[in-house]
Amino acid sequence: MQSDQESCEQVASELQKILTKFESVNNHTQESLKDAIHSLENIQQEIQQKASQVFGDDRLTDVQKSIVRDCMKKVQETSKSVSSQHKDLHGSVSKIGKAIDKNFVSDFSPVPKCLGEDKISLLNEVICEHFLRQGRLNIAEALIEESKLELTEKAKLPFLEMHEIVEGLKAQNLVPALTWAERNHEILSKQNSSIEFNLHRMNFLMLLNSKSEHSRWDAVQYAKIFQIFSPRHAKDIQQLMGCFLFQDRGIEHSPYAHLLSLTAWQELEEQFAKDACMLLGHAMESPLMIAINAGTKTLGPLMHITNVMLQKQLPPEWGPKAELPVSVDLGQDSLFHSVFACPILRQHVAESNPPMKLTCGHVVSKDALNQLFNGQKVKCPYCPAEQNITNALRLHV
Ligand SMILES: [Zn+2]
Structure with a gap:
């Protein structure tokens, strides 16, 4: 199997071929149209000159008629050739799609879908x-x-x-x-x-x-x-x-x-x-772009492990809520502060219920702290340390 880079190079070389073709068709079209316009302008000028020389006589001589006919024929041929070259370009462009299909995986069906129907409107x-x-x-x-x-x-x-x-x-x-x-x-x-x-x-x-x-x-x-x-x-x-x-x-x-x-x-x-x-109150980068970038980086390793598990006939152990079975490095741009969830109440903290740091260093949410308060002291749920409720420090996330 070829690497991602080789796949990209294959597609890029196809793309280059088409770009070259576009350029040559474009140049040829410009030249042909210029020629056709030039001949038409010449004839127009000639007819006008004649009309000004012989006042009131706007009939064409037989020679002129024949020139006009020849010119019309030439223009028709030019337009036919330009349009057939244009049609031909469509075929070349569709080749790019085929090259992408050939060089990249397009069937991701083995990877479990993590987006439920109920989330479509969010998406x-x-x-x-x-x-x-x-x-x-x-x-x-x-x-x-x-x-x-x-x-x-x-x-x-x-x-x-x-x-x-x-x-x-x-x-x-x-x-x-x-x-x-x-x-x-x-x-x-x-x-x-x-x-x-x-x-x-x-x-x-x-x-x-x-x-x-x-x-x-x-x-x-x-x-x-x-x-x-x-x-x-x-x-x-x-x-x-x-x-x-x-x-x-x-x-x-x-x-x-x-x-x-x-x-x-x-x-x-x-x-x-x-x-x-x-x-x-919005993220600086488009959340959609962040998700797509993270998704494209993750899909490869995920496909790989899915195939391995299918080969070994292991049931896929992850669903929409589970963690990914592999760790994927998304790079510095995708490092975000995680949201603090209270370990006692299992809720995300919010402005109305902020995280509070106890003197021992453990952190719980404010609501949890109030619940732990027995009227005199607060006992840390993680270590035996006891403290005054007023000594807890609010943290900002
Ligand atoms: Zn503690």
Whole structure:
């Protein structure tokens, strides 16, 4: 059996063949169409010239008629050949699908399905959220309708705004992002976020670096906004004032060039996405993408062990709720904080029932702690340590 890399290489080489074919068909089509258009234009010009020479006589001579007929024939042949080449391309594209089928496993039926029917609507919701994140409203709405999801307009709006802002930042337009940051000023400063300052900094630098006649004056006026950020960003503001010295030669040719670089824009975009997700209470990465990446990495080992178990005629020992029989390294990107579940009440902790650390170091939920309290002391359920209930420390997860 070939390795995954060999499979990818096989498919890539098929893909390359088709790309080359696309290019040659494209070039040929362009040339043929250009020729056809050129001949038509020549004839048109000739006829017009004749019409202007002999006023009122718009009849064609026999020679001209024959030229027009020949030209029509040629154009028809060209269009026939272009369309047959186009048809031929379809066949080549479908070969890619066959190459993928041939080189990769497509039958995963031995692997037990871990998604019950009752979870389908949850899955649809996650897919829908993914499309909303990408700003692909049409697809999301079609899915909402077809799967009868209950997703209100209100739930959709923040995603759409977020997408619009990210697109704005990609096009180096700061207006939507600044409006959003100013509207969320209070909550962003409470979270110690520097996004608002960073957006204003970029706007200031753009103003200063603009070729407008009043750019220096505009930048001086704009700099007043930094007053409210001075407690946290004094050093950054000093640096910005230094930028005035380099206005003549352009910030991009100064020691502060990095502040206006493409990387700075990308960082701004990433920071915005992160902070906006935090504000909305959503994960920064699309949960669907995370699950798909984890799934594709896990499927191979899972297929392998399933086949081994089938060969040995062992019943599969895992179902939707059991742990995977193999450990799969998903990489650093997929490391998340686990959710703390109270070992006594077997419930996930929440804001209303947070985890509490006892003096011995063991952790239980607040509700469990209250249940363990006998009116005077709390006895740890894991070790014999006794303590005052007031000594338990709240943990933040
Ligand atoms: Zn203990």
